[in-house]
Amino acid sequence: xxxxxxxxxxxxxxxxxxxxxxxxxxxxxxxxxxxxxxxxxxxxxxxxxxxxxxxxxxxxxxxxxxxxxxxxxxxxxxxxxxxxxxxxxxxxxxxxxxxxxxxxxxxxxxxxxxxxxxxxxxxxxxxxxxxxxxxxxxxxxxxxxxxxxxxxxxxxxxxxxxxxxxxxxxxxxxxxxxxxxxxxxxxxxxxxxxxxxxxxxxxxxxxxxxxxxxxxxxxxxxxxxxxxxxxxxxxxxxxxxxxxxxxxxxxxxxxxxxxxxxxxxxxxxxxxxxxxxxxxxxxxxxxxxxxxxxxxxxxxxxxxxxxxxxxxxxxxxxxxxxxxxxxxxxxxxxxxxxxxxxxxxxxxxxxxxxxxxxxxxxxxxxxxxxxxxxxxxxxxxxxxxxxxxxxxxxxxxxxxxxxxxxxxxxxxxxxxxxxxxxxxxxxxxxxxxxxxxxxxxxxxxxxxxxxxxxxxxxxxxxxxxxxxxxxxxxxxxxxxxxxxxxxxxxxxxxxxxxxxxxxxxxxxxxxxxxxxxxxxxxxxxxxxxxxxxxxxxxxxxxxxxxxxxxxxxxxxxxxxxxxxxxxxx
Numbered sequence: 204x205x206x207x208x209x210x211x212x213x214x215x216x217x218x219x220x221x222x223x224x225x226x227x228x229x230x231x232x233x234x235x236x237x238x239x240x241x242x243x244x245x246x247x248x249x250x251x252x253x254x255x256x257x258x259x260x261x262x263x264x265x266x267x268x269x270x271x272x273x274x275x276x277x278x279x280x281x282x283x284x285x286x287x288x289x290x291x292x293x294x295x296x297x298x299x300x301x302x303x304x305x306x307x308x309x310x311x312x313x314x315x316x317x318x319x320x321x322x323x324x325x326x327x328x329x330x331x332x333x334x335x336x337x338x339x340x341x342x343x344x345x346x347x348x349x350x351x352x353x354x355x356x357x358x359x360x361x362x363x364x365x366x367x368x369x370x371x372x373x374x375x376x377x378x379x380x381x382x383x384x385x386x387x388x389x390x391x392x393x394x395x396x397x398x399x400x401x402x403x404x405x406x407x408x409x410x411x412x413x414x415x416x417x418x419x420x421x422x423x424x425x426x427x428x429x430x431x432x433x434x435x436x437x438x439x440x441x442x443x444x445x446x447x448x449x450x451x452x453x454x455x456x457x458x459x460x461x462x463x464x465x466x467x468x469x470x471x472x473x474x475x476x477x478x479x480x481x482x483x484x485x486x487x488x489x490x491x492x493x494x495x496x497x498x499x500x501x502x503x504x505x506x507x508x509x510x511x512x513x514x515x516x517x518x519x520x521x522x523x524x525x526x527x528x529x530x531x532x533x534x535x536x537x538x539x540x541x542x543x544x545x546x547x548x549x550x551x552x553x554x555x556x557x558x559x560x561x562x563x564x565x566x567x568x569x570x571x572x573x574x575x576x577x578x579x580x581x582x583x584x585x586x587x588x589x590x591x592x593x594x595x596x597x598x599x600x601x602x603x604x605x606x607x608x609x610x611x612x613x614x615x616x617x618x619x620x621x622x623x624x625x626x627x628x629x630x631x632x633x634x635x636x637x638x639x640x641x642x643x644x645x646x647x648x649x650x651x652x653x654x655x656x657x658x659x660x661x662x663x664x665x666x667x668x669x670x671x672x673x674x675x676x677x678x679x680x681x682x683x684x685x686x687x688x689x690x691x692x693x694x695x696x697x698x699x700x701x702x703x704x705x706x707x708x709x710x711x712x713x714x715x716x717x718x719x720x721x722x723x724x725x726x727x728x729x730x731x732x733x734x735x736x737x738x739x740x741x742x743x744x745x746x747x748x749x750x751x752x753x754x755x756x757x758x759x760x761x762x763x764x765x766x767x768x769x770x771x772x
Contacts, residue, residue, distance in 0.1 A: 209582040211593070214421035215451050219385045219410045220295035221264075223451050228257035231453040237285050238472075243460035248472070251285060253453070259366060263293045264380040266369030270347075272324060273383065276300045276393070278317045280335075281328025283436045283458050286351040286362060288446055290326055291436070295410060298385055301392040303437035305757075306331045314338045317345065320393050320405060320622065324349060332356060387411040393622050394439055396569050405622030406569045408439075416572035416616035417448045419593040424563060425580050427475035427539055429455040433465055434478060439573040440543060445478045466490070469534050476539035481547040482760040484540060484562065485680075488551045491529060493714065508557045522559030529558055541577070543567050545761060546654065546673050548680055549585055565589055566652060568640055570631070572616040575640075576652050587651045592616070598637060599646060606645040607655050611637035643671065660764065662692045662704065670704065670742050675734075679706055679744075682730045684720065686711045687754050689762060691769050693746060706731060707748040707767065723749050 215230070217223040227236070236253040251259075267273075277299045281287050294301045302320045304313060306328070313334060317325065318341075325345055327335050329352040336356055339348075348359040373380070387410040396403035430449055434441035449456050457472045459465055465483075477483075495501040511525050523530065530537060540555065543565040552562045561580060566588035567573030575597075576589040583589075591597050595614035602608035617638045620628035632638055643661065644654040656671030672690040679688045686709045693705040710723050720726045728747050735743040754762040 209579060211422040212425045214418060215453070216418050217414060217451060219387050219414060220292050220447075221381075221383075221385060223414070223447070224257050224260050224292055224296065227450060227453060228253045234453055235455045236450060237288060237456050237458065239285055239458040240460055243464050248457075249285075256285075256289060258370075260289050260293045260296065261380055262366045262369035262373055263289065263362070264297045264369065264383075265373045265377055266365045267293065267299075268297050268379045268383060269369075269372070270365075273298045274300070275324055276302055276320055276322045277324045277326055278302045278304050278320065278322040279326050279437075280304045280306050280313070280331055281351060281436070282306060282330055283432050283434070283441065284328060284351070285458065287328065287436050288450075288456075288458075290351070290362070291442060291446070292450075294326075295391055296385070297380065297383055298389075298391075300390055303392070303394060303442060305395075305435065305437050310334050310337045314341045316395060317342055323347070326362070327351065329353075385410065387414065390619060394437070394442075394569055404624060404627060407619040407622050408572055409619055412572045412616050412618060413439075413443055413447060415594065415614075416443060416574050416592065417451060419595070419614075419616070420444075420574040420577070421448060421452060422593050423579055423590065424541070424577055426452055426454050426541075429457065429472075429474050429536075430476050430478060431457045431459055431465075431469065431472055431474040432478070433459045433462060433483065434480070439569050440478070440480070440567060443572055444541075444543075444567075444574060449478075469537070470532065471534070473534035473536045475536045476541065477537065478541050480544040480760050481542055482545075484542050484547060484551060484555075487533075488554065489711070491532075494532075496717065508554070512557055522557070526558040530560070533560070539563065539580070541565060543574075543577070543588075546677060548677055550681060552583075552585075563589070566642075566654065568642075570618045570638055570640075571612055571614075572618070574616070575612055584647070584651050587647070587653050590649070590651050596637070597646060597650065597652065599644070600633060600637070600639065602645070607643055608645075609658060610640045610642045610644045610652065610654070612640060613637045660691075662702065675704075675706070675738075675742060675744065678734050678737075679708070679731070682727070682734075683718070684710050684715045684723070684726070687762065689754060689764065689767060690744065691764070691767065693769055703745045704743065705746045705748060705769070706744045707750060709750045709753050 217226055231253045233252055235250045236256045238248050238250045240248055277294055279290055279301055291301060302322055304316055321344060323344060323346045326349040332355055348356055349362055350359045351362045354361050389409060390407050391410045392408050393405045394408060395405055426449060432445050434445055436442055459468055495504045507525050511522055514521055537560055540560060540562045542562055547564050552564060555562045563578045565577035566575045574592055576591045578589040598611050600609040600611050611633060613636055641658040642654055643656050643658055644652055646652060656673040660672045662670040675690045676688050679685055688706060688708050690706050693703040708727055715723055731744050731747050755766045756762055
């Protein structure tokens, strides 16, 4: 690993979304910007160059300005697609306020968000047209609907026609799009948070927030020539990091056909790096070891990893040769995974590193556009979520004797506030103007961030001690046969006012069966006792609950903690 003098990378600096798309076309005119398949079964991949994407965005923007969409709130709803990305970039470039909404929400909730965000237009994809048709009469503020495909909805305008009209105007000298003045400080998007511990909020971000987050963030790590998008577009990890960050740097973005096709498409499309949440990285890790166990090569793999690590200590790196068969299973070119969204077990990071794939664990939150920090390509610290991006200040609020407290952030990437919620906005900032993340952690002597847990998930015991549930969950996740685990304080009906630390586990039943483990309850209780013996007594898990189905999650694959029944019979 490099030392603390590890240099900053070169990055592409841009002021706003229009500058980004225009500059990218000048710098990478014939490079593939976005690729995808029209159908998962297609053998051919559609490839769109930076010049072609720029022209599509220009033409769309020209007509949308004539339609009066500048400054209007526009709901953007659909799956990740070429048209979704271009629509997002275009709406930003004409000064509209983009409201990305989860396509999988129930109709009533979707309609509520559209109304709450004061949307006057709805731009949508084919997959949710039925929901749009059900909502139409419930959205009195909406003046127009724009369909990304052939429209069934009465009165809806098709994006194809908008682009065609804009192309004709632009080709005849209409420069309304290029001449439009973008105010990068004003409200540009309202992003609704996931709400894993309760109801989400509408985070207000400006173009300055998003642009600074990516231009300043990209100094810290280097992306490779091709990535594959599997993240939902309505969250900032997907829209900012995967789309804006990669588009601006000239990286090809292949849009996956869906999670069920992910493994197959990684092999076929051969991405050189991936942007993933921990759940996906854990799935790749488990799949690797499951395949090794089934083939009877798990012990050999462990020995090879040990040998490879020893050779690396003396300057000999044989990883791409030793583990070629595993890397070929990921397409043969995968060298980097950038991971964020939740804690990732260090053992997983170390194992991927041992076989030749670098995992950069990072930290972000919607209110910070989202990137706050990330480990670096050739400089990582075990257990850390990395160093802050350039131009950002981090402090620990009310630190305890161990230096742990609430992580607070100040910088140009920090949100404008919460939409229509001045009380929550005021509460979110401290007296010095720092945003209070709600995450507990500490800083080391170089300013790198270490996260202890989420403020809302902390169990405060009657003796005043704090128990960070994520710390215990991380230990339990290392136990063989654990698919998912959530730790919480159970509310016992039999023991009023008595807190019980509970570990609720969703096992990998197939893996347990392979090992001939027939009683999961007894097995996990024994394993938890071993974990308890390594921890201070007040952190001991007193009850183990086994569940037969996975935890309920949002579309970012984060467990919805508020949906868990914590009562104990």
